Amino acid sequence: MPDSGSLGPPTSLSEQPSGPPATAPDAPAATVPDRPVTSSAAHFLAGLHPPVTTPSSPPSPSVPPASSARPSPPSPSLAPAPSLPPASPPVADGTVRDAPDLTAARDAPDLTAVPGTSATATASDSVIRRVLSGPTGLGTTALSLARRQGAAPPDTGPAPCGPSAEGPVVPGLYHHPIPEPDPVRVAEVSRRIKRWAEDEVQLYPQEWEKQFDGFSVGRYMVACHPDAPTVDHLMLATRLMVAENAVDDCYCEDHGGSPVGLGGRLLLAHTALDHLHTTAEYAPAWRESLESDAPRRAYRSAMDHFVRAATPSQADRYRHDMARLHMGYLAEAAWAQTGHVPEVWEYLAMRQFNNFRPCPTITDTVGGYELPADLHARPDMQRVIALAGNATTIVNDLYSYTKELNSPGRHLNLPVVIAEREHLSDRDAYLKAVEVHNELMHAFEAAAADLAARCPVPSVLRFLRGVAAWVDGNHDWHRTNTYRYSLPDFW
Ligand SMILES: CC(C)=CCC/C(C)=C(\C)COP(=O)(O)OP(=O)(O)O
């Protein structure tokens, strides 16, 4: 039996922009622009990342650790913004409060304005910051995410949390530390996902249990979705994450996967997400096929749960992102079959598809609201999403470097491809991959901040915050998952 409760339809946030109607800009540049962030961008970024301290790795002699609490490049004309709670935090009954009124935000004085900044920028910053900050004043402290962290979700019990020792940050990696994920939520998500994996989809044989626990998917998803109104919402993301990894492991990689015949397996599994519509004669065989192996059982069940909670356009967005992912798997497999090492830019193109993108792009469904399809489709939003996906995926390349080095055959990742194609030592190639990651992160943040300034619609702002939270949670999970990952000895 599915274990989700009633999620209800996604809440529709007010779409009243505070400025002139936002129009989609021209297609974004294909390269990462190297330009300073604007004042409103800097405010947006400052609001995203309240200061948090986590153990840091030893400083590198050649690569100074990138500051995790400051946006870069710095904007000297701006005062530091106070830390902001998440926009539209959940209320105690598990529903999501509507976003604050933009009209009121526009009229309110900007207490953080700095003399010397332009009036236009200041007004715009003010609106963005107030929208992001969520409700304030008497009676609203219960809406704070930090306060909610102690609240016990329903149906708690003993939970199989995976190991999650503190791990070092890759030296020089630009990232944002996060607060420790709510342990009560982590325990409950971990308990429920194990029950789903074992009882509902028979995901793994007994001997893989330790690896399942070691994956720590409960911690992962709680870290990545701090604004999820309920554990049921978190479960939507958690089931999909487990299913996506089951397909990757069992079809492509370590658990029996192979490039040989991958296209056929992936296409048939994809029909669990994007159903076959066929004749009465052939439909039963297709339906039966969805129960015939663990990856398909997992995709089918996770998608059924997701579709019940998502709007049709959110479900379709997810299907599209998964088709992208499967195309990326196929390119990686084709190169593995022929022993081809792509050029660095070709590798980055493949990795833009074989990518975490399907995970941050469900942030609105998991948050209980909807980013409308036309706003999701804007080229500037697409650029933000692509950059976020690329930065998070290169984080994986860096943290999984030694794991992949020790796996059979040659496993491509960014340091390996740079070393081969640019004739660098393993160490120099790894350090260059860190730089590539950092540039992608800065470009993501600049693009998100620009979009927030250009289109300060509540659902856009909340979605951008959700994607940024996913980026940070993803880094934290990689850093802390010392069961799965360890850093090379380059420093
Ligand atoms: C969760 C999801 C959509 C995964 C898609 C692709 C994927 C597994 C990654 C981007 C992670 O990369 P990789 O396959 O290298 O994973 P590990 O390094 O083995 O953890």
Ligand SMILES: [Mg+2]
């Ligand atoms: Mg990897």
